[in-house]
Amino acid sequence: MANRSPWIHQLKADRQSVSLSSDVETDVAIVGAGIAGISTAYFLLANTDKKVIILEKGKFARGATGHNAGQIASYFERPFHELVGEFGLERAAEAQLAIESAWGLLDRMYTEAGLTLPLSRFIGHAGLSTLDQVISHLRDNQCRRQAGLRVEAFKVSKDAPFIASIPAEYADLYEVVSKDDIDDLLQTKNAVYHAGLSFQKGCLNSALFCEEMIDFMSKTYPERFALYEHSLIRKVVLRNGVALLDAGKHTVTADRVILCTNGFEGFTILNEGGLAIDTKFHHLVRGMVGYMSAYIEPMNKPPVAISYFEPAPVNADDPYAADPYFYLTRRQFDADGVQGTNLISVGGPEFSLDERMEYTHELEYPDQEKARIDAFVKSTYDTDPNRKIDYQFTWHGLMGYTPSGVRLVGAEPKNPTLLYNLGCNGVGILPSIYGAERISRIVGGEKMPPSIFDPKG
Numbered sequence: 001m002a003n004r005s006p007w008i009h010q011l012k013a014d015r016q017s018v019s020l021s022s023d024v025e026t027d028v029a030i031v032g033a034g035i036a037g038i039s040t041a042y043f044l045l046a047n048t049d050k051k052v053i054i055l056e057k058g059k060f061a062r063g064a065t066g067h068n069a070g071q072i073a074s075y076f077e078r079p080f081h082e083l084v085g086e087f088g089l090e091r092a093a094e095a096q097l098a099i100e101s102a103w104g105l106l107d108r109m110y111t112e113a114g115l116t117l118p119l120s121r122f123i124g125h126a127g128l129s130t131l132d133q134v135i136s137h138l139r140d141n142q143c144r145r146q147a148g149l150r151v152e153a154f155k156v157s158k159d160a161p162f163i164a165s166i167p168a169e170y171a172d173l174y175e176v177v178s179k180d181d182i183d184d185l186l187q188t189k190n191a192v193y194h195a196g197l198s199f200q201k202g203c204l205n206s207a208l209f210c211e212e213m214i215d216f217m218s219k220t221y222p223e224r225f226a227l228y229e230h231s232l233i234r235k236v237v238l239r240n241g242v243a244l245l246d247a248g249k250h251t252v253t254a255d256r257v258i259l260c261t262n263g264f265e266g267f268t269i270l271n272e273g274g275l276a277i278d279t280k281f282h283h284l285v286r287g288m289v290g291y292m293s294a295y296i297e298p299m300n301k302p303p304v305a306i307s308y309f310e311p312a313p314v315n316a317d318d319p320y321a322a323d324p325y326f327y328l329t330r331r332q333f334d335a336d337g338v339q340g341t342n343l344i345s346v347g348g349p350e351f352s353l354d355e356r357m358e359y360t361h362e363l364e365y366p367d368q369e370k371a372r373i374d375a376f377v378k379s380t381y382d383t384d385p386n387r388k389i390d391y392q393f394t395w396h397g398l399m400g401y402t403p404s405g406v407r408l409v410g411a412e413p414k415n416p417t418l419l420y421n422l423g424c425n426g427v428g429i430l431p432s433i434y435g436a437e438r439i440s441r442i443v444g445g446e447k448m449p450p451s452i453f454d455p456k457g
């Protein structure tokens with residue numbers, strides 16, 4: 001099966017690309033035109049007087065940005081209590097607030113750029129099935145409360161088989177409700193879910209968001225902004241406060257270069273006259289391919305985002321056993337001239353990329369993953385046994401996991417001419433936007449307080 005994403009399907013088919021056709025000099029060169037590169041360009045243009053160009057090896061938003069779940073969420077890819085364990089309560093709480101602040105930055109982008117694409121914002125939910133999952137999330141809530149952060153609304157069914165085993169220290173962090181209440185919250189009749197938690201979430205087509213932002217920046221900053229597509233950067237040379245980017249036949253000279261490449265692409269970084277920068281830094285980012293399927297139904301329910309943490313599969317050899325988890329969004333979806341429909345999109349199955357294996361978007365979508373998603377939908381969401389679901393979209397994308405599970409945002413300690421806003425992780429929309437604004441402040445000359453996003457030396 002082909003890789004067919006609903007987000008890319010909504011982009012203009014006839015948009016013209018411009019590629020680099022001569023040498024260029026600029027204040028800032030951004031490599032990568034996903035949501036990180038596009039948002040970084042926007043905040044640099046809005047917050048500084050710098051001239052900014054983006055260099056993209058293919059077409060904009062065809063990376064993770066065009067192949068994700070499009071769910072706006074403010075959590076990290078690791079439980080919050082683990083971040084507290086690694087970075088301390090204060091730093092972890094600052095980082096959590098930083099990511100949540102990106103909601104405001106997103107609003108600012110919508111308002112200033114006059115964006116028209118749908119953005120749904122609502123309370124989303126997560127369903128939990130085991131005691132371990134419940135305790136892990138309660139520990140997160142406990143840390144949040146200690147740090148003075150908003151806690152997640154948490155409900156446990158009075159009939160949960162493990163309710164008597166929940167440690168007493170968490171007693172005031174959850175409410176006991178009926179199983180029906182849990183089912184209503186999670187919009188399921190699946191008996192395995194015994195608890196649910198709720199927090200601010202949203203839905204966005206991040207590829208379409210990039211398209212509208214590019215149109216806005218091209219119109220508003222014609223002298224200071226350009227996007228060059230089909231312009232692969234093979235090498236970055238850092239030389240006394242200047243960066244040279246090798247784009248094949250042409251060279252880009254910039255005062256600052258910002259890698260928004262998702263952390264994977266094979267290029268070389270030479271730090272002339274300074275300490276060697278680990279040119280294999282991208283190998284620090286572990287690759288995971290995530291699979292998703294989506295179908296269309298009448299628009300008879302409001303938008304929602306719900307994650308379902310299943311019990312571990314009986315077969316421990318199943319590669320899925322480590323993280324039995326599905327995420328579902330329902331949102332308005334207008335395409336091909338048809339309006340008034342909802343798109344139900346579901347992801348969950350992930351596959352770890354061998355370090356030697358090159359990921360391409362052309363890889364086949366395995367029938368096995370489609371069947372796994374279909375089995376989840378039938379057991380949990382759309383349980384009409386007579387309905388045959390027609391999945392019009394099946395797609396996959398690459399997630400990069402940094403060892404800490406935290407995005408890299410900031411200047412390279414060995415040479416601040418080079419900056420990063422990368423390391424996508426499975427939750428990357430708000431972190432990319434937060435990183436973009438932080439980068440614009442650094443480039444604007446502000447001294448930023450240390451954070452867990454800082455690249456290490």
Ligand SMILES: Cc1cc2nc3c(=O)[nH]c(=O)nc-3n(C[C@H](O)[C@H](O)[C@H](O)COP(=O)(O)OP(=O)(O)OC[C@H]3O[C@@H](n4cnc5c(N)ncnc54)[C@H](O)[C@@H]3O)c2cc1C
Binds near residue numbers: 063
């Ligand atoms: C299956 C899946 C589901 C996800 N679900 C969610 C979700 O629900 N919510 C959420 O917040 N996040 C989600 N994410 C993560 C989110 O999509 C990413 O974090 C985000 O899109 C990353 O944006 P980016 O701009 O950093 O990377 P990308 O979108 O991958 O962009 C990087 C760009 O750099 C270009 N590039 C790379 N190297 C070069 C080079 N040498 N020269 C020129 N160009 C180059 C690439 O072509 C690409 O266009 C998901 C990801 C996947 C894969």
